[in-house]
Amino acid sequence: MIRPVTVGVDGFPESRAAADWAAKEALLREAPLRVVHADEWPRVPAVPPVDREEHQRWADTVLDDVSGELRRRYPELAVSARRLTGRAAAVLAVEAADSQVLVLGSRGRGALEGFLLGSVGTATVGLIDTPVVLVRPRDGAATGSVDQAGRDVVVGVDIHETADAVLAFAFDEAARRGCGVRAVHGWSLPFAFSYAPGLDPGVRQEVADGIAGALAERLRPWRGLYPSVKTEERVLVGAPAEQVLHEATDAELVVVGRRIRRAPVGGHLGHVAHAVLHHATAPVAVIAHD
CATH class of the missing domain: 3.40.50.620 (HUPs)
Structure with missing residues (x-):
C-alpha cells in the first residue's frame, strides 16, 4: 500500500x-x-x-x-x-x-x-x-502555482553532522522535480581569531578550503546515487541561517534538518531551522535526523 x-x-x-x-x-x-x-x-x-x-x-x-x-x-x-x-x-x-x-x-x-x-x-x-x-x-496568492520549474532545491548542510536523511530528501525531491540541488554551508572563523589582526590571510583560505573539501565529501555519495541531478556547493562566510535564507530567495524548496531529541517537554527546533521557517518565502521541508 x-x-x-x-x-x-x-x-x-x-x-x-x-x-x-x-x-x-x-x-x-x-x-x-x-x-x-x-x-x-x-x-x-x-x-x-x-x-x-x-x-x-x-x-x-x-x-x-x-x-x-x-x-x-x-x-x-x-x-x-x-x-x-x-x-x-x-x-x-x-x-x-x-x-x-x-x-x-x-x-x-x-x-x-x-x-x-x-x-x-x-x-x-x-x-x-x-x-x-x-x-x-x-x-x-492563496491558490495557484506555489512552485516553479527550474528552481533549485536548496539544502542547508552541517558538515559536522551526519544527516543523511536531510540530503536524501533534498536529492530525491530534486530528481522528482527535474531540478538541481544547491548545498549551502555557512561558516566563520572562531571568535578568538578576532583578537589576531595580524592573522595570515592564508589561514582563512586554508580553513575555507578544508570546509569546501568536507562539503564535497559529504555530497559525493549522493552525486553517485543521483547522477542526473546537477549539484552546486556553496561555502559562504556568515551565519548558517543567514546564508541559507539568502540562497533560498529563488528556491523551489528549502530543506533543513532538525535533530531528534527525545524529551518530556517535546521536540526541539535548531536555530537554523527556526530562522528559515520564520523567514523563508519558499516552501520549507524540515527533516528529522539523529
Whole structure:
C-alpha cells in the first residue's frame, strides 16, 4: 500500500496553498492525498462561544471545498478527506505517522494564529519524525502555482553532522522535480581569531578550503546515487541561517534538518531551522535526523 501525502487545512487561504502544493507533491510521488482538518473545540475563555454543531458543519464545509477543488484541478489524483476531533498538533502527528510527507500552511512572520508561529506548527514539527513541509503562498496568492520549474532545491548542510536523511530528501525531491540541488554551508572563523589582526590571510583560505573539501565529501555519495541531478556547493562566510535564507530567495524548496531529541517537554527546533521557517518565502521541508 502506498503511503499518502497528508495536508492539514484550517479554512485560511494559506492552507489552500498548502493543499495545492501537497496535491502536486502527491502526483510526483504517485501517491494518494489525504486532506485533514483537526476539529479542536475552543477552550480559551476569550474566544466567543460557538454552537458545536455549527462549528462541525463549518469544518465539513472547509474539507468539502478544499477536497472538491483538488479533485477538479487534479482528476487523476486520489483525494480523501477526514475531520478528526482533538488537539490539532496531536491529530496531525497521528496522521503523519503513516504518511510520506505532512504539509501545512504557513502564515509566516507576525501572524500569531498561523500554523508556524502559533502552537500548532511548532508543536507538530517537534512531535514527529515524518518530513514536514511548510508552505506559504507566493506573491500573496492563496491558490495557484506555489512552485516553479527550474528552481533549485536548496539544502542547508552541517558538515559536522551526519544527516543523511536531510540530503536524501533534498536529492530525491530534486530528481522528482527535474531540478538541481544547491548545498549551502555557512561558516566563520572562531571568535578568538578576532583578537589576531595580524592573522595570515592564508589561514582563512586554508580553513575555507578544508570546509569546501568536507562539503564535497559529504555530497559525493549522493552525486553517485543521483547522477542526473546537477549539484552546486556553496561555502559562504556568515551565519548558517543567514546564508541559507539568502540562497533560498529563488528556491523551489528549502530543506533543513532538525535533530531528534527525545524529551518530556517535546521536540526541539535548531536555530537554523527556526530562522528559515520564520523567514523563508519558499516552501520549507524540515527533516528529522539523529
